[in-house]
Amino acid sequence: MKKLLTPILIGYFAIGSILSFPMALSYVYAQWFVLINMGWSVFSLSGLGFIMMSGYLIVFSPMIRAVLWLPSLIMWFNDPGAYSFMMWLAPGFYASTG
Numbered sequence: 001m002k003k004l005l006t007p008i009l010i011g012y013f014a015i016g017s018i019l020s021f022p023m024a025l026s027y028v029y030a031q032w033f034v035l036i037n038m039g040w041s042v043f044s045l046s047g048l049g050f051i052m053m054s055g056y057l058i059v060f061s062p063m064i065r066a067v068l069w070l071p072s073l074i075m076w077f078n079d080p081g082a083y084s085f086m087m088w089l090a091p092g093f094y095a096s097t098g
Contacts, residue, residue: 019065019066022089022090023090030095031092073088
């Protein structure tokens with residue numbers, strides 16, 4: 001049984017890793033424009049909080065997506081009218097700054 005589950009788990013995490021790259025790239029794209037809008041205030045205490053939140057979005061969210069991509073995709077399939085597949089795949093491309 002263990003020999004059967006190992007390739008399945010490797011395939012699951014490989015697909016999740018591939019799906020997490022567009023997510024990370026989209027968050028880098030979105031955070032770049034937020035950084036430009038902040039200007040010199042990025043060197044303040046709120047700027048430090050922004051950098052910490054950016055690190056979370058760019059690094060940890062895709063890692064979580066690599067593990068939980070299948071339940072997330074199943075939830076999207078249950079209600080595909082809420083948002084498009086590209087919004088599920090790369091949400092940072094659809095973020096807007098105020």
